[in-house]
Amino acid sequence: MRAGGGDRARCEVRGKPIRQSWSSKSKIELPVVVLACSFFFLAGFYGSSLLAQDVSGAGARARALESVGDERDYVPLPRGETGDDSFVSIPFQVLSWGPRALYFPNFATAEQCQSIIKVAKTGLKPSTLALRKGETAENTKGIRTSSGMFVSASEDKTGTLDIIEEKIARVTMLPREHGEAFNVLRYEIGQRYNSHYDAFSPVEYGPQKSQRVASFLLYLSDVEEGGETVFPFENGINMDGTYDFQQCVGLKVKPRQGDGLLFYSLLPNGTIDPTSLHGSCPVIKGEKWVATKWIRDQVQDD
Numbered sequence: 344m345r346a347g348g349g350d351r352a353r354c355e356v357r358g359k360p361i362r363q364s365w366s367s368k369s370k371i372e373l374p375v376v377v378l379a380c381s382f383f384f385l386a387g388f389y390g391s392s393l394l395a396q397d398v399s400g401a402g403a404r405a406r407a408l409e410s411v412g413d414e415r416d417y418v419p420l421p422r423g424e425t426g427d428d429s430f431v432s433i434p435f436q437v438l439s440w441g442p443r444a445l446y447f448p449n450f451a452t453a454e455q456c457q458s459i460i461k462v463a464k465t466g467l468k469p470s471t472l473a474l475r476k477g478e479t480a481e482n483t484k485g486i487r488t489s490s491g492m493f494v495s496a497s498e499d500k501t502g503t504l505d506i507i508e509e510k511i512a513r514v515t516m517l518p519r520e521h522g523e524a525f526n527v528l529r530y531e532i533g534q535r536y537n538s539h540y541d542a543f544s545p546v547e548y549g550p551q552k553s554q555r556v557a558s559f560l561l562y563l564s565d566v567e568e569g570g571e572t573v574f575p576f577e578n579g580i581n582m583d584g585t586y587d588f589q590q591c592v593g594l595k596v597k598p599r600q601g602d603g604l605l606f607y608s609l610l611p612n613g614t615i616d617p618t619s620l621h622g623s624c625p626v627i628k629g630e631k632w633v634a635t636k637w638i639r640d641q642v643q644d645d
């Protein structure tokens with residue numbers, strides 16, 4: 344409120360601006376305005392806490408963060424050469440800080456998902472593993488039983504993967520050039536991927552030219568039962584050395600067509616986040632289709 348404005352007062356009630364206008368002839372004293380503002384503020388404040396079910400903990404914290412965005416209408420700033428002209432709103436939920444995992448509801452449309460499945464169906468092959476010392480295709484059988492196909496955005500002539508890749512780059516702020524080609528996977532009943540890391544520990548895999556920083560999973564289908572992405576070590580649980588890598592325990596994310604899941608395999612200091620261990624629980628009913636984008640610390644030339 345501009346003190347000298349005279350004919351217009353503005354008071355904020357629960358983040359929503361309320362404008363009151365009156366003729367400058369009807370002189371209303373400042374203290375009256377302050378009182379009125381205080382009354383509405385307090386009424387709104389107590390009213391909302393009475394109505395709210397959960398005024399403590401994560402729920403209240405999330406609302407407090409949200410309210411910051413609602414208080415006024417923002418105007419875009421002049422952009423840089425590579426920036427955007429307007430605001431973009433892509434909803435997400437922080438699922439965890441250990442690992443750093445985000446859920447993006449309705450990241451892609453049903454049509455986009457179906458289009459990606461159609462492209463991948465043309466070249467499905469049994470998925471393979473990066474092998475550690477002493478491992479062979481034979482003695483690792485059963486760890487990863489899905490079928491899949493690598494397909495880059497430019498190979499998808501429908502243009503769908505191009506749109507999705509651009510959107511993933513936006514939400515991660517990791518440039519598209521750092522992504523591997525999409526790995527589109529199909530899991531049929533009983534098929535699974537035991538818990539593993541997407542990053543390659545040099546101790547186990549030898550020196551690495553580049554490292555996977557983050558993984559973005561786009562669920563292309565609903566799964567009737569099973570097929571969850573599971574983080575067994577979420578927030579340090581199950582890390583006492585007794586965990587069996589086939590077990591589906593911990594934080595589970597149920598696949599839903601169009602939803603995205605992003606998690607970081609590396610900590611801010613560049614070391615592998617031990618809690619980024621994850622797997623795909625066996626599909627019990629239905630079929631699971633997922634497009635995976637692994638994003639690296641170096642530009643990829645695929």
Ligand SMILES: *[C@@H]1O[C@H](CO)[C@@H](O)[C@H](O)[C@H]1NC(C)=O
Nearest residue numbers: 610611612613614615616617
């Ligand atoms: C990296 O960060 C983690 C978590 O803060 C810490 O435990 C670890 O010791 C750090 N490693 C190095 C090499 O800085």
